[in-house]
Amino acid sequence: MNDNIFTRLLDALGMAALEHIQNKSFRVLSARSGWLTYLFHDSSADTVKHPDELDYLGNFLVDAIAFWHDGKSGKLDSGIWSQVMPTGEICWFEASAHNIDDRKILILKLYGAEFTEAQMREQAAKDNLLAFENLFRTEKDLEKYSSILEAEVNRLTADLRERVKELNCLYAISRLMGDKIVSLDKLYKDVVNLIPSGFQYPDMVGARLTIDNNIYTTPNWRVTPYMIADTITVSDREIGRLEVCYTEEGAESAAGLFLPEEQSLIEAISERLGKVVTRYSAQQNLQRSYEVLNKTFEDTVLAFGTILEIKDRYTAGHQIRVARIAEAIAREMDLTDEQVRITRIAGTIHDIGKIYVPADILSRPGRLSDLEFEIIKTHSQYGHDILKTIDFPWPIARIVLEHHEKLDGSGYPNRLKGDEILLYTRILTVADVVEAMASHRPYRATLGIDQALQEISNNRGKLYDPDVVDACVRLFMQKGFELEE
Amino acid sequence: MIQKKICMLGSFAVGKTSLVRRFVENIFSEKYLTTIGVKIDKKVMELKNQSLTLVIWDIAGENGFHQIHGTYLRGMSGYILVADKTRTATLDNVINIHKTVAQVFHDVPCVLLMNKMDLTGQWDVQESAIDKLSHDGWDVFRTSAKTGQNVEEAFQRLASRMLEK
Numbered sequence: 049m050n051d052n053i054f055t056r057l058l059d060a061l062g063m064a065a066l067e068h069i070q071n072k073s074f075r076v077l078s079a080r081s082g083w084l085t086y087l088f089h090d091s092s093a094d095t096v097k098h099p100d101e102l103d104y105l106g107n108f109l110v111d112a113i114a115f116w117h118d119g120k121s122g123k124l125d126s127g128i129w130s131q132v133m134p135t136g137e138i139c140w141f142e143a144s145a146h147n148i149d150d151r152k153i154l155i156l157k158l159y160g161a162e163f164t165e166a167q168m169r170e171q172a173a174k175d176n177l178l179a180f181e182n183l184f185r186t187e188k189d190l191e192k193y194s195s196i197l198e199a200e201v202n203r204l205t206a207d208l209r210e211r212v213k214e215l216n217c218l219y220a221i222s223r224l225m226g227d228k229i230v231s232l233d234k235l236y237k238d239v240v241n242l243i244p245s246g247f248q249y250p251d252m253v254g255a256r257l258t259i260d261n262n263i264y265t266t267p268n269w270r271v272t273p274y275m276i277a278d279t280i281t282v283s284d285r286e287i288g289r290l291e292v293c294y295t296e297e298g299a300e301s302a303a304g305l306f307l308p309e310e311q312s313l314i315e316a317i318s319e320r321l322g323k324v325v326t327r328y329s330a331q332q333n334l335q336r337s338y339e340v341l342n343k344t345f346e347d348t349v350l351a352f353g354t355i356l357e358i359k360d361r362y363t364a365g366h367q368i369r370v371a372r373i374a375e376a377i378a379r380e381m382d383l384t385d386e387q388v389r390i391t392r393i394a395g396t397i398h399d400i401g402k403i404y405v406p407a408d409i410l411s412r413p414g415r416l417s418d419l420e421f422e423i424i425k426t427h428s429q430y431g432h433d434i435l436k437t438i439d440f441p442w443p444i445a446r447i448v449l450e451h452h453e454k455l456d457g458s459g460y461p462n463r464l465k466g467d468e469i470l471l472y473t474r475i476l477t478v479a480d481v482v483e484a485m486a487s488h489r490p491y492r493a494t495l496g497i498d499q500a501l502q503e504i505s506n507n508r509g510k511l512y513d514p515d516v517v518d519a520c521v522r523l524f525m526q527k528g529f530e531l532e533e
Numbered sequence: 534m535i536q537k538k539i540c541m542l543g544s545f546a547v548g549k550t551s552l553v554r555r556f557v558e559n560i561f562s563e564k565y566l567t568t569i570g571v572k573i574d575k576k577v578m579e580l581k582n583q584s585l586t587l588v589i590w591d592i593a594g595e596n597g598f599h600q601i602h603g604t605y606l607r608g609m610s611g612y613i614l615v616a617d618k619t620r621t622a623t624l625d626n627v628i629n630i631h632k633t634v635a636q637v638f639h640d641v642p643c644v645l646l647m648n649k650m651d652l653t654g655q656w657d658v659q660e661s662a663i664d665k666l667s668h669d670g671w672d673v674f675r676t677s678a679k680t681g682q683n684v685e686e687a688f689q690r691l692a693s694r695m696l697e698k
Contacts, residue, residue, distance in 0.1 A: 102538035102588040102608055104573050111604060128570035138572070 055079045062160055068116055068152035072098035072109050083158050086133055087141070104129040105143060112145035116152035128159070210248060214313045217246025221317055225324045232260070232328055239317065240264045243292060246313050247306075252295050259288030259321070268295055274305050278318040282326050290318045346393065353397045360402060360410040366483060369531060371395030373479035373520070376529055380519040381475070391472050394447040398476055401431030401448070425460050428452050447472045451480060454511040474513035478504055478520050481512070486531055497524060497531065534577075536586040537695050538608050542630050543615035544623040545593070548648040551678035552615060553591050556688050561679050571605060580692050587692065606634065610695040611642045613687065618647050618675075619655040624662070642694035644672040644687050651677040 058065055059079035066074035074096050076084070087105055088096035098106055108126040115124040126143035133139055140159040145152070220242050229235055236257055244253035244266060254269035259280060274294035279286050292314055294305060353367045374395040378388040402410060405427055409420050416424065432449035450473040453459035455466055459477075469477075485500035501521055508517040523529040541549040550572060554560050557576045572591040577584060592605055606612070612634065614627040627645065634641075647663055649655075667673045672694075674687040 102536055104571055104590070107604065107607055110607070130570065130572045132572070132574050140570075 062158040064156045064158075066096070066154045066156070068113070068154060069095065072100060072106075072113075074098075074154060077153075081158070083133075083139065084156070086131070086139075087156070104131065105141070108143055112143070112154065115145045116147060119147055119150075121147065210307065211309065213248075214246045214309055217242055218313060218316055220245075222320060225320055229324065229328050229331065232325070233262070235324065236262070236264045239321065240266055243290075243314075243317065247292070247310055249294070254293045254295055256291045256293075257288065257321075258291075259325075269293065270295060272296075276306050276311055276314055278314045280318045280321045280325070282322050282329075287325060288321065290314060290321065346396075349393055349396050353400065356399060356402055359407045366487065367396055367399055369487070370398060370476065370479045370483045372532070373483055373523075373529075374476050376523050377475050377479060377516060377519045378472075380523055380527075381515060387472070390442045390444070390447075391475055393442070394444050394451075394472055395476055395479060397431070397435070397444070398448050398451050398480065399427060399431065400434055401427035401429065403434075404430040425452070429461050443470060443472070446470060447476060451476050453477070455513060456510050458511065471513075475516050478512050478516045482520060483531065501525070534584050534586055535696075536588060537610040537692070538588045538590060539691060539695070540590045540592055540606055540609045540612040541615060542592060542612055542627065542634070544617070544620075544626045547615045547617040547620075547623050548678045549613075549615045550591050552613075552646065552648060552676065552684055552687075553589050555678045555681055555684045557589070559681070561681070576688075578688075578692060580689070580696060583696070585692055585696070587688070606638065609638070609641065610698070611644075611691045612638075613691060614643055614645045615648055616645065616658070618649045619652050619657050621657045624658050640698070642672075642691060642698065644674060644691045644694075646674050646676045646683075646687050648676050648678060650675045650682055651679045 055078045059081060062081075063078065064081055064084055065077040067077055068074055074088070075094055076096060084096060087098070089099050090096060098109055100106060104126070112124055112126075124145040126141075128140055128142050130138050130140045140163055142157045142159070144155045144157075146155065147153070221239050224235060224238050224242075236259060240255045240257045243255040244250040247253040254266045256266075256269045257264040270293065272293045272295060274296075275291055277289060277291040280288035280290060292306075292310075350368075356367070357365075371392050372395075375388055375392040378391040383391070402424075405423055409416065409423060428449055428451060432445045435445035435448055438444075447470055449461070450464060450469050453462065453464040453469045453473065454477070455469070455474070457463045457465040481504060482497070482500040485495045485503060486497045488494045501524055504512050504517045504520060508514050541553060543549055551561060553572075553574055557574050570593055574589045574591065576587045576589065578587060579585070590605060590609070614631055616624040616627045624647075631643065631645075634643075645666065647658065663673055663675070672690060674683045674690070676683045676687055678684060
């Protein structure tokens with residue numbers, strides 16, 4: 049390696065290489081770093097000499113000279129030492145002696161900031177050890193500290209148990225309030241009965257809640273000298289009061305008869321009661337709004353359906369009656385309220401597409417020609433096209449489209465079969481046939497309910513859903529259902 | 534100028550470095566720094582009309598003499614044993630160190646420093662035990678690197694005894 053690079057490299061590593069000449073005099077092989085002059089006398093341009101002091105390096109050089117003299121291989125390490133420099137700075141050094149090609153080489157290493165940081169880490173570890181050793185110097189100390197620690201652990205455990213009780217109580221009450229509130233009255237009763245469980249001495253605790261002009265109490269409630277209370281407010285308006293009593297004087301804590309956390313518990317419950325009243329009130333308002341909206345919606349659908357009657361007086365009331373029959377069948381089949389509602393709404397407007405059929409075809413007495421019948425058949429598609437633009441949460445448009453489909457695929461417009469047809473539609477189809485046959489038509493007098501029931505029974509499982517037919521027959525034959533005029 | 538080497542010996546954290554710092558620079562710091570390897574310091578003092586340079590070897594504290602590098606002690610003219618008044622085990626340790634060192638370095642003077650006297654609420658070593666050591670011929674000083682109590686006196690005593698040799 050180029051000597052120049054070699055010396056610069058050693059200097060960059062904080063190292064110096066020296067060759068021993070004699071009597072602790074050295075030739076400097078590397079760069080002449082400033083710190084070298086602290087360890088040696090600066091004898092000349094190329095050589096340095098140790099001042100032969102009783103310092104660490106001097107001590108090491110005694111061993112190093114013997115090592116060089118014996119021509120030993122390997123190296124002799126000095127171990128690390130630190131030296132206070134004339135500047136007051138403390139520097140760490142390490143030295144090693146080597147015999148290389150009969151030359152007596154001394155390598156010196158100056159440690160930098162990384163070494164100091166590593167020492168600081170070791171320092172921290174030793175400090176911890178010392179702290180531990182200081183804490184438990186003797187067995188007697190250990191016993192003393194053990195008992196102190198045990199007492200502290202017991203105290204904290206007892207505190208923790210109390211906090212757990214309070215939290216459990218609050219959690220149970222919060223759960224009650226989180227559920228859908230069916231009745232505030234029941235909620236109030238449950239909350240009052242849960243409150244004692246959150247206190248230090250539950251058997252000695254009574255609670256009273258005064259709200260909405262009602263009073264709810266635990267069985268053991270009574271006015272005593274040992275009470276805490278908090279008000280229940282909604283929008284800064286006081287709507288009630290929650291009180292807790294100790295029925296007899298219990299163990300008094302440093303903070304008084306009731307723990308500060310117990311006072312906080314009462315405040316937390318009161319705050320939650322205020323919120324639950326607010327929520328319940330909002331829930332009630334929402335329910336009322338929903339009911340009003342529903343009624344408005346159905347009224348609108350009904351009004352929509354009656355538009356058709358302006359064109360076709362013979363079908364006046366047809367949709368309403370179909371809707372009634374379909375609703376009754378759906379109930380007879382134990383469908384949900386929501387499904388019954390869908391069936392009824394679809395029935396109310398199922399012929400809305402007839403608005404596109406010329407009035408004289410709809411109202412004209414006598415049989416229709418094939419062409420006229422084809423025109424009539426378009427009404428289910430028109431009905432679908434009208435209703436699909438309305439954002440119903442239910443498949444009303446599809447039901448209207450399918451309401452002339454038959455179980456065996458002989459219906460129109462898409463010749464759907466079996467389960468391809470919605471259940472709502474299969475109900476509506478039966479209701480439509482029964483109503484149509486039992487009512488007066490422009491081209492014929494009423495055929496009567498018996499013939500209508502005969503028709504659906506004859507085609508049970510062929511054109512009409514058997515369950516729907518059975519339900520419909522039961523309604524008229526066994527349950528006294530009647531068609532209104 | 535006369536130059537003498539003295540070694541500080543004792544368990545870790547008994548206050549050897551703080552005692553040296555108090556003696557050399559008259560400074561005490563609460564910050565505790567473990568001595569790595571050996572720390573070399575110098576102090577020139579006037580004694581009996583002579584200038585004496587003390588080269589003080591502050592040797593990293595360990596809990597047994599066998600862990601101290603043997604060559605560290607070479608050329609020493611005296612040594613200071615340091616124990617911590619708040620830790621009885623450190624006194625037991627320096628007594629053991631002394632027994633071992635004395636076998637190799639006959640007649641090399643030493644003093645025993647019972648350090649951290651300022652931590653009065655934490656004393657662990659019985660006063661009667663210290664008195665007994667004095668009675669048995671030990672040169673004992675009750676010192677505090679923090680307050681400076683008896684630090685100068687202890688070094689002076691050792692230096693005097695070294696010069697008498």
